[in-house]
Amino acid sequence: MSARRRRRAVLLQAACVAVTLFMGVPLYLVTLAALSSRESLNRFPLPLLPTDVSTETLRTFLSSTGIVGSFLNSLTVGLSTVVLALLVGVPAGYALSRYTFRGRGPYQLFLLLTRALPIVVLSVPLAQVFLSAGLYDTTYAVTLLHTALALPTTVLITAAIFLSVPRDHEEAAVIFGATPLQAFLRIVLPQALPGIAAAAMFAFVMSWNEVLGAAVLTLNQRTLPAQVLSTLGDSPLAFRFAGGFALVLPALLFIAVMRKYLLNMWGTTLR
Amino acid sequence: MLEAGPGRRHLPGGVMTLTAEPATETPPRARRPRRARVPAPLLLIGPSLVFMTALFAWPTIVGVGQAVTGDDGPTLAYLRRMFDDPYFWPAVRYTLLLIVVLIPLQFTFAIAMALLLRERPRFAGFHFYVWVIPLAISDLAAGLVWLSVFTDRGYLNSVLDHLGLDGYAWLSFQHKPTIFLAVVVAELWRATSLVFVIVVAGMQNIPKDYDEAAAVFGATYWQRLRHVILPQLRPSIQVAMILRTILALQTFAVAQALAGRDFPVLVGETYQWYSSLQNPHVAAAIALVVLLVSLATSIAYLRLLRVPAGEEAR
Amino acid sequence: MADIVIDHLVKTYPGATTRATDDVSLTVADGEFLVLVGPSGCGKTTLLRMVAGLEAPDGGTIAIAGRDVTDLPARERRLSMVFQSYAIFPHLRVRQNIGFGLTMRKVPKDEVDRRVREAAAVLELTDYLDRYPAQLSGGQRQRVAVARAIVVDAGVLLMDEPLSNLDALLRLQFRAELKRIVRRVGATTLYVTHDQAEAMSLGDRVAVMRSGRIAQLGPPIEVYDHPSERFVGGFLGAPPMNFVPATVRVNGAGPSLHIGEQVLPAPEHLDPYRDRAVLLGVRAENLEVATVQQPGWLTARVEVVEPTGASVLLTVRLGEHEVKVQAPPTFRVEPDSAVWLRPPVQSLRFYDAETGLVLAGAA
Numbered sequence: 001m002s003a004r005r006r007r008r009a010v011l012l013q014a015a016c017v018a019v020t021l022f023m024g025v026p027l028y029l030v031t032l033a034a035l036s037s038r039e040s041l042n043r044f045p046l047p048l049l050p051t052d053v054s055t056e057t058l059r060t061f062l063s064s065t066g067i068v069g070s071f072l073n074s075l076t077v078g079l080s081t082v083v084l085a086l087l088v089g090v091p092a093g094y095a096l097s098r099y100t101f102r103g104r105g106p107y108q109l110f111l112l113l114t115r116a117l118p119i120v121v122l123s124v125p126l127a128q129v130f131l132s133a134g135l136y137d138t139t140y141a142v143t144l145l146h147t148a149l150a151l152p153t154t155v156l157i158t159a160a161i162f163l164s165v166p167r168d169h170e171e172a173a174v175i176f177g178a179t180p181l182q183a184f185l186r187i188v189l190p191q192a193l194p195g196i197a198a199a200a201m202f203a204f205v206m207s208w209n210e211v212l213g214a215a216v217l218t219l220n221q222r223t224l225p226a227q228v229l230s231t232l233g234d235s236p237l238a239f240r241f242a243g244g245f246a247l248v249l250p251a252l253l254f255i256a257v258m259r260k261y262l263l264n265m266w267g268t269t270l271r
Numbered sequence: 272m273l274e275a276g277p278g279r280r281h282l283p284g285g286v287m288t289l290t291a292e293p294a295t296e297t298p299p300r301a302r303r304p305r306r307a308r309v310p311a312p313l314l315l316i317g318p319s320l321v322f323m324t325a326l327f328a329w330p331t332i333v334g335v336g337q338a339v340t341g342d343d344g345p346t347l348a349y350l351r352r353m354f355d356d357p358y359f360w361p362a363v364r365y366t367l368l369l370i371v372v373l374i375p376l377q378f379t380f381a382i383a384m385a386l387l388l389r390e391r392p393r394f395a396g397f398h399f400y401v402w403v404i405p406l407a408i409s410d411l412a413a414g415l416v417w418l419s420v421f422t423d424r425g426y427l428n429s430v431l432d433h434l435g436l437d438g439y440a441w442l443s444f445q446h447k448p449t450i451f452l453a454v455v456v457a458e459l460w461r462a463t464s465l466v467f468v469i470v471v472a473g474m475q476n477i478p479k480d481y482d483e484a485a486a487v488f489g490a491t492y493w494q495r496l497r498h499v500i501l502p503q504l505r506p507s508i509q510v511a512m513i514l515r516t517i518l519a520l521q522t523f524a525v526a527q528a529l530a531g532r533d534f535p536v537l538v539g540e541t542y543q544w545y546s547s548l549q550n551p552h553v554a555a556a557i558a559l560v561v562l563l564v565s566l567a568t569s570i571a572y573l574r575l576l577r578v579p580a581g582e583e584a585r
Numbered sequence: 586m587a588d589i590v591i592d593h594l595v596k597t598y599p600g601a602t603t604r605a606t607d608d609v610s611l612t613v614a615d616g617e618f619l620v621l622v623g624p625s626g627c628g629k630t631t632l633l634r635m636v637a638g639l640e641a642p643d644g645g646t647i648a649i650a651g652r653d654v655t656d657l658p659a660r661e662r663r664l665s666m667v668f669q670s671y672a673i674f675p676h677l678r679v680r681q682n683i684g685f686g687l688t689m690r691k692v693p694k695d696e697v698d699r700r701v702r703e704a705a706a707v708l709e710l711t712d713y714l715d716r717y718p719a720q721l722s723g724g725q726r727q728r729v730a731v732a733r734a735i736v737v738d739a740g741v742l743l744m745d746e747p748l749s750n751l752d753a754l755l756r757l758q759f760r761a762e763l764k765r766i767v768r769r770v771g772a773t774t775l776y777v778t779h780d781q782a783e784a785m786s787l788g789d790r791v792a793v794m795r796s797g798r799i800a801q802l803g804p805p806i807e808v809y810d811h812p813s814e815r816f817v818g819g820f821l822g823a824p825p826m827n828f829v830p831a832t833v834r835v836n837g838a839g840p841s842l843h844i845g846e847q848v849l850p851a852p853e854h855l856d857p858y859r860d861r862a863v864l865l866g867v868r869a870e871n872l873e874v875a876t877v878q879q880p881g882w883l884t885a886r887v888e889v890v891e892p893t894g895a896s897v898l899l900t901v902r903l904g905e906h907e908v909k910v911q912a913p914p915t916f917r918v919e920p921d922s923a924v925w926l927r928p929p930v931q932s933l934r935f936y937d938a939e940t941g942l943v944l945a946g947a948a
Binding site for chain 2: 009020094098111118152210237240241
């Protein structure tokens with residue numbers, strides 16, 4: 001019996017390792033490629049181990065036209081999206097969690113609908129709209145689109161977060177002298193902060209990664225993905241590898257921080 | 272103190288009681304008029320409503336306009352141009368093919384991954400971390416990552432060379448099947464994590480009792496899987512499927528990074544028409560096609576996967 | 586003078602067909618401890634929350650210390666409240682939780698410190714002032730809730746089932762302590778509970794509520810001894826009051842009660858109710874019981890014997906009806922044997938068989 005169980009455990013671990021390798025090895029490879037010297041990337045077969053580590057490829061990538069600017073644009077758009085999405089989404093999430101109002105059901109349905117449907121394709125007509133509004137090719141335009149993309153998730157996540165703060169905390173606060181706004185700022189918000197931070201990070205990552213909309217809505221003020229995309233056809237392989245790495249790095253950091261919250265958002269933590 | 276009156280009597284000890292005879296009723300005082308106010312919840316959700324409508328409904332209308340209006344007025348010319356384009360129908364085919372192949376693969380993969388972790392192997396935390404990383408990776412980055420693998424002088428061919436085998440032009444435009452394979456693998460790698468997380472959360476909500484009861488009554492692992500676990504996962508799977516399918520319809524940067532126009536997909540064509548071919552009208556038309564297909568798919572899913580009321584109670 | 590005057594308060598929740606509070610009027614005198622008690626859904630919590638300002642009434646008024654507060658928001662009513670779930674803020678230390686009301690009212694910091702320390706001493710929380718609620722036990726969190734309520738020194742104290750989340754032993758211990766603390770503070774207190782023993786032990790007066798109305802209001806012993814309707818008698822006391830159907834007959838010797846086949850002499854004031862069906866109410870502890878036949882006593886058959894330590898609780902069958910009898914702890918009897926019961930006349934209560942209300946003229 002014990003041998004059978006041990007064999008089962010070994011097989012289980014082997015399967016897990018296989019999946020982990022599948023998920024992890026490509027990341028390793030792109031990192032390797034980005035950190036290899038130009039010369040080693042020109043060799044064939046490519047070295048599979050980091051024998052020739054060099055920042056040459058990355059440096060070339062970073063100094064290519066428009067890359068640093070697009071980094072800054074991505075940062076600007078990402079942060080602005082977070083701010084705008086929270087400003088608009090947190091009150092809405094609060095309303096969903098505390099009030100039962102007519103139209104609540106339709107509103108939630110509307111949010112789910114907009115989340116499910118491909119708003120991204122609407123960036124083509126949006127470009128037209130922004131052209132006439134004079135917003136085309138600005139980070140404002142991309143921020144607006146990204147906020148629209150992030151909003152449904154922000155509202156639904158913050159609604160769930162506020163639901164977990166018991167209503168009688170607010171009631172106790174007003175009994176003891178707080179105005180409704182004070183009760184929200186002093187009592188509800190501090191308790192909701194971790195969840196709101198999670199929602200903010202999701203919005204940021206979504207904005208950072210978004211490709212199509214940013215590419216369509218901008219010409220010169222591109223974000224990093226848009227910049228890489230638009231030069232895909234003409235750029236050498238090394239450039240593309242470095243670009244892939246630059247796009248992947250924030251994801252790695254993000255997941256390291258967000259691991260706990262991921263399942264809390266949808267369920268309980270992985271025990 | 273309650274007032275004494277008809278029907279109410281004082282009893283020793285200051286007790287007021289109701290007696291068997293009925294008391295006369297005093298009407299409740301009229302309600303004070305309150306100032307009319309915009310209800311708070313509406314104020315709070317207002318901005319989000321305005322925002323979403325403006326960035327969703329309005330572009331749709333503009334998009335329809337763009338697709339059917341030219342410089343000289345309403346025209347079907349762009350629509351015809353779209354349908355006649357040599358890349359259009361292949362794009363439709365490939366997009367649908369992707370969905371048909373990817374979705375079942377991804378769900379099987381995700382459920383298998385979730386089941387593996389459910390057995391609590393060693394290092395489950397580490398495995399989970401790695402399996403979830405692709406969630407935060409953009410589709411462009413994923414495409415570039417797998418480009419480094421599949422390209423002619425990439426890592427796959429390098430490995431084959433080390434093993435003494437000949438390389439293969441995986442991404443050559445003459446080798447459509449392997450391009451498709453590369454795209455499938457890349458998407459599998461990138462997008463399964465989302466389904467995985469949803470399934471894991473769904474699984475954790477399944478009370479252990481059901482599973483244990485089934486085991487006590489002699490069910491094998493596969494029987495338990497089929498009759499206990501999978502049915503309870505149904506709501507999560509439903510949600511995940513709708514989401515994933517809509518997202519799969521929007522496959523773009525992965526294909527773009529790996530094969531460019533050698534592997535046309537609908538959104539890719541939208542981008543082509545907009546940026547390279549400078550024709551926003553046809554681009555808008557294709558965008559609308561994607562929108563319509565997404566809408567139709569969601570509705571179809573919701574109908575197909577609706578849980579019959581009786582089953583839900585189980 | 587922090588009294589509470591509730592006048593014809595009406596509230597119906599949207600979508601409900603019956604009123605949550607049905608034209609309720611009540612006065613809580615300055616410094617009085619009044620308990621609202623009743624089964625769930627009777628409207629006691631709704632009433633409390635309307636006094637607090639957390640729910641708005643559809644009709645009627647509320648006045649506190651002579652001020653009409655009906656349209657005032659909670660924070661302007663100068664109240665204090667202890668919540669059933671305590672509502673202690675997890676992100677603030679105990680010290681800040683207790684001082685919350687004072688901080689909100691912009692009391693100077695050193696005075697806040699002093700008063701917090703005093704309140705903490707009363708509730709034995711001095712060692713925990715710098716902890717976070719997550720580090721406290723349920724009983725300690727409850728004390729923080731009480732401390733927060735008494736430190737603001739409001740004239741009116743509201744409590745919504747504050748003991749119901751404690752385990753049985755703690756509940757008993759803290760009940761006495763709560764009574765002592767509230768007496769010391771001297772605030773006018775309105776207290777809600779569903780536990781009738783708690784209501785009896787804590788209140789200066791008890792208001793028994795049902796279906797949105799006050800069934801009876803009075804000091805605990807009076808409400809216990811002289812229930813105004815069947816519901817009140819059946820709600821207070823453990824075991825609840827026994828109700829046995831009987832018919833009043835009058836002959837030359839005066840009125841008598843016919844319980845099935847058995848007859849009991851009835852008090853004279855029942856004369857006007859001749860030939861009427863009535864409900865006889867008598868408490869388990871008031872029934873005298875014997876294992877040997879006694880002339881004039883009622884016979885019954887023992888069904889269940891429950892020795893509770895302090896007494897022996899018998900379930901007996903009197904004719905067709907089940908009656909609970911509380912016998913002394915040394916009483917010995919076997920199930921299925923016969924016993925004889927005598928209710929002392931002064932402990933009998935009489936109720937209309939249909940309405941359940943006490944009969945007019947009954948002592």
